[in-house]
Amino acid sequence: MTNVTEARGTGAAVLGSGRLLRIELRHNAMLWLLPVAIALFWYNGYREIMALPPMWNLRAMTLQNRLLLDLTIPVTAAAAWMGSREGRRSITDLVAVTARPRWSRQLAIWAATTAWAEVACLACVAVVYVMTARQASWGGPLWWPVVVSAAGVPALTAIGFAAGAWFPGRFVTPLVTLVVFFGLGFSTQAASGDHSYWQISPLTAGAFDIGAAPSVATFYPYLPDLSIAQLMFTAGLTVAVLGALGIPVARMRWLAAAVTAVGLAAAGTAVALAGTGRLDPHGMIVIPALHTAAGDQPLRYTPVCGHAPILVCVNPAYAPLLPAVTAAVGSELTEFAGLPGAPARLSQVPQAYQQGPGNGIEIIAGEPSTSAFIIPEPVPGQPGGTSAQFASQLAEALGLKLAQDVILGGAPAGVNPSQAELAVIAGSVRFPSSVGPRDLGPLYGSVLPEPGSPADLAAKRFATLSPAARNAWLAGHLAALRAGRVSLSQLP
Amino acid sequence: MTAVAVRLVRLHAASRRLPAALVLVAACAAGLRGALYGHWDSYGALQLPLIFEAGSAAVIAVTAGSPFGEPERATGRWLPFLRLGATVTLTGLAVGALAVAGAGLPLAGGFPDIVRNVAGLTGIGLLCAAALSGPLGWTGPLAYLVVGLYGLYTDWHPPALSTPWIWPARPPYDAGGALCAAVVFAAGLAAITIRGARASPGG
Numbered sequence: 230m231t232n233v234t235e236a237r238g239t240g241a242a243v244l245g246s247g248r249l250l251r252i253e254l255r256h257n258a259m260l261w262l263l264p265v266a267i268a269l270f271w272y273n274g275y276r277e278i279m280a281l282p283p284m285w286n287l288r289a290m291t292l293q294n295r296l297l298l299d300l301t302i303p304v305t306a307a308a309a310w311m312g313s314r315e316g317r318r319s320i321t322d323l324v325a326v327t328a329r330p331r332w333s334r335q336l337a338i339w340a341a342t343t344a345w346a347e348v349a350c351l352a353c354v355a356v357v358y359v360m361t362a363r364q365a366s367w368g369g370p371l372w373w374p375v376v377v378s379a380a381g382v383p384a385l386t387a388i389g390f391a392a393g394a395w396f397p398g399r400f401v402t403p404l405v406t407l408v409v410f411f412g413l414g415f416s417t418q419a420a421s422g423d424h425s426y427w428q429i430s431p432l433t434a435g436a437f438d439i440g441a442a443p444s445v446a447t448f449y450p451y452l453p454d455l456s457i458a459q460l461m462f463t464a465g466l467t468v469a470v471l472g473a474l475g476i477p478v479a480r481m482r483w484l485a486a487a488v489t490a491v492g493l494a495a496a497g498t499a500v501a502l503a504g505t506g507r508l509d510p511h512g513m514i515v516i517p518a519l520h521t522a523a524g525d526q527p528l529r530y531t532p533v534c535g536h537a538p539i540l541v542c543v544n545p546a547y548a549p550l551l552p553a554v555t556a557a558v559g560s561e562l563t564e565f566a567g568l569p570g571a572p573a574r575l576s577q578v579p580q581a582y583q584q585g586p587g588n589g590i591e592i593i594a595g596e597p598s599t600s601a602f603i604i605p606e607p608v609p610g611q612p613g614g615t616s617a618q619f620a621s622q623l624a625e626a627l628g629l630k631l632a633q634d635v636i637l638g639g640a641p642a643g644v645n646p647s648q649a650e651l652a653v654i655a656g657s658v659r660f661p662s663s664v665g666p667r668d669l670g671p672l673y674g675s676v677l678p679e680p681g682s683p684a685d686l687a688a689k690r691f692a693t694l695s696p697a698a699r700n701a702w703l704a705g706h707l708a709a710l711r712a713g714r715v716s717l718s719q720l721p
Numbered sequence: 722m723t724a725v726a727v728r729l730v731r732l733h734a735a736s737r738r739l740p741a742a743l744v745l746v747a748a749c750a751a752g753l754r755g756a757l758y759g760h761w762d763s764y765g766a767l768q769l770p771l772i773f774e775a776g777s778a779a780v781i782a783v784t785a786g787s788p789f790g791e792p793e794r795a796t797g798r799w800l801p802f803l804r805l806g807a808t809v810t811l812t813g814l815a816v817g818a819l820a821v822a823g824a825g826l827p828l829a830g831g832f833p834d835i836v837r838n839v840a841g842l843t844g845i846g847l848l849c850a851a852a853l854s855g856p857l858g859w860t861g862p863l864a865y866l867v868v869g870l871y872g873l874y875t876d877w878h879p880p881a882l883s884t885p886w887i888w889p890a891r892p893p894y895d896a897g898g899a900l901c902a903a904v905v906f907a908a909g910l911a912a913i914t915i916r917g918a919r920a921s922p923g924g
Binding site: 265269272273277299302303306317398399400402403404406407410411415418612613 | 738741742745761762765769772775776779780783786855856859860862863864866867868870871878
């Protein structure tokens with residue numbers, strides 16, 4: 230008999246809670262702020278995310294950096310507004326005599342606010358991911374940035390709600406909203422290096438000064454280490470704040486205090502874990518306590534290759550950039566094809582990163598072989614990346630390296646090339662007009678002839694030939710050129 | 722000024738929580754001062770003042786709400802003047818407090834930016850208070866804050882937003898931006914002076 234009564238009691242409580250939640254869902258300020266939240270994301274985040282090249286890693290990591298910040302103002306404000314409702318309307322005493330404890334009522338309001346905020350969050354994610362799925366050439370959605378953003382929403386609503394409930398004045402909503410916005414938006418500015426505790430900010434995707442880069446999480450998996458710590462932090466913060474709401478309730482004080490303590494412990498542990506992070510060579514943050522070896526295994530992919538005389542092959546995620554790559558070094562690919570020392574195929578390799586002082590990042594990967602190359606960053610479409618800049622970087626990185634490898638034939642470092650060799654290199658590489666003497670200055674004398682020198686004039690003469698003609702001449706004279714038996718006057 | 726007039730002003734100020742608003746405006750100024758001592762990157766240095774300007778504007782807008790509603794409207798002959806005076810005084814004090822907070826420190830945009838942004842944001846807040854209610858007057862300045870911050874961001878990441886309606890992104894002495902902010906402030910001031918904030922159950 231007792232069991233039946235208890236069962237009925239539990240069922241009625243669940244039913245009652247469900248009903249209360251339904252009522253709160255229908256009368257929630259966040260419902261009215263949904264269009265504002267979505268409009269702010271469209272204006273602030275969506276347009277910039279969609280302007281990025283259609284690569285999952287770029288868009289997902291930028292989404293994590295933008296979405297939660299764009300939602301902060303409407304979500305925190307709605308939660309604070311809902312939290313202050315009873316105090317604002319002076320009905321605290323009126324509802325205090327109802328059968329349901331205050332904590333339970335408050336949790337229902339918070340849950341309803343959070344539910345609508347999550348609808349906004351996930352709707353934004355869905356639009357970005359559906360659009361990216363239609364455009365991306367390779368890969369699949371990265372879910373950890375979404376999980377972190379979605380987990381940040383309850384933390385925002387919990388903080389806003391608690392502030393509203395504790396200080397139900399007319400000023401609390403704008404003030405707590407601004408404080409949270411400031412704290413979230415500007416906290417990442419304090420991050421310094423890969424061991425920074427501030428990496429715990431849910432806006433940080435990957436290393437602070439690399440952020441969303443095309444090569445990060447393209448050749449190696451997206452490491453969940455930092456995301457797990459961020460998830461732990463936001464969940465812990467949410468639990469702690471919601472627990473603290475229940476502390477004034479006499480019957481539940483100890484339970485609420487225990488919940489708060491657990492939440493604080495989780496959040497504190499997460500911060501400590503973030504402080505143990507280190508930058509791995511692939512551009513992501515490794516947290517030793519959370520790291521698994523599976524994350525160090527390279528991703529398998531079938532490269533996408535162009536149709537130039539020397540095959541240029543890139544990671545399929547970079548497929549949209551392949552035409553730009555082959556166009557930037559097209560003449561060099563034709564000129565050097567089939568010559569001794571020229572590769573039959575150039576394959577893209579990932580760049581490797583190393584933490585420098587402060588937030589400085591050093592790219593430590595050289596090109597390990599004549600058949601490997603790195604695609605320079607930023608790529609067109611990224612902030613600060615233009616097609617002209619991309620082409621000039623490719624000419625310097627790939628075109629010049631190819632010419633050097635073929636003409637100098639892998640001569641040991643320190644051996645001075647002949648003036649004829651420098652002239653042929655300079656006449657072979659097509660630098661865009663945006664590349665000036667200031668950019669090339671360090672290369673004069675070692676790889677390129679000094680401007681205005683006889684070798685420079687010979688280079689200009691050589692450059693007037695077509696790539697096919699240069700290829701034909703090099704096929705007959707490359708050995709003599711390398712041996713230093715070709716003078717400037719003998720260059721065509 | 723007669724004792725009755727002084728009492729009227731004092732009661733009006735108390736009903737609008739003006740003392741609390743003054744404290745909060747001073748807190749915004751103190752927050753700006755404290756933040757300016759920090760080391761910020763270019764984004765931070767540019768965007769930081771707007772946050773505190775929006776905070777001050779939101780506080781001013783929230784004070785527009787009346788706890789009395791219809792009875793006050795029916796009996797208050799001097800109400801429009803009191804609303805006008807309270808709003809202009811608070812806006813002026815906010816501008817002054819933020820200017821003092823930025824004195825001697827590298828404040829992006831300087832005094833002209835503060836005047837333009839606080840006036841424009843306050844105008845938006847007053848319009849929201851007139852349309853939605855006093856307690857919801859903060860919605861406009863805070864939503865516009867995100868718009869303004871993004872406008873400042875595009876100054877670094879072109880294409881920059883060139884419309885003068887996003888005045889925080891315009892240079893401090895830009896006439897178009899100043900004009901737009903002034904128009905919005907005038908419209909907000911007119912709405913709140915003539916009509917007052919929309920009555921709401923929360924006051």
